[in-house]
Amino acid sequence: EAQLVESGGGSVQPGGSLRLSCAASGFIFSTYEMNWVRQAPGKGLEWVSWISSSGRDIYYADSVKGRFTISRDNAKSSFYLQMNSLRAEDTALYYCARGHLEREVVTGAFDIWGQGAMVTVSS
């Protein structure tokens, strides 16, 4: 069964840093694009970042560009989100999510989600 498990959440002061990790199992990790999606308390879903299956191509939401860095290690079936210069508005539950493939065609949907890692930015 395909599964994603996040780790690394916690509380940090404004301006601080955190690194989220997402460990994948049950599927061939190196063939899938991966994403981070966040949800502030009581709010909707916000896409944060995308990384290609090889790790060569990367995109970010404008709200985190220049502060967050996505990366992956296919040998470890894991990917990461390094979050620097954190702000109060970054407080959210951060989900890692797998990019959906339909018969090897990228759909851009997210079909497998982790349980989420809570990040709280507060003084």
Add this chain to the structure above:
Amino acid sequence: DIQMTQSPSSLSASVGDRVTITCWASQSIGNYLNWYQQKPGKVPELLIYFASSLQSGVPSRFSGSGSGTDFTLTISSLQPEDFATYYCQESYSTPLTFGQGTKLEMK
């Protein structure tokens, strides 16, 4: 950036009702439109991709339609487990954008 707008923001309905949720894109996105269900305290689940393709394991009472800028999610006969929040999401271009959500509540 593409803006996604859902209507209504909330909806009250009864078991057995036919329910339709609408999602509009600020520019044409072809059929790059996905739908998710999220229950309180739970992880979002993919229902529909490519506007009308049913994700494996999703009940057939869920269906999606539309292309270009106008899309709909229909639940043909509402079941108790369907009361949740529904999100559309465009996958035409980055930044990938979600609608604001539609909360489906029991009447």
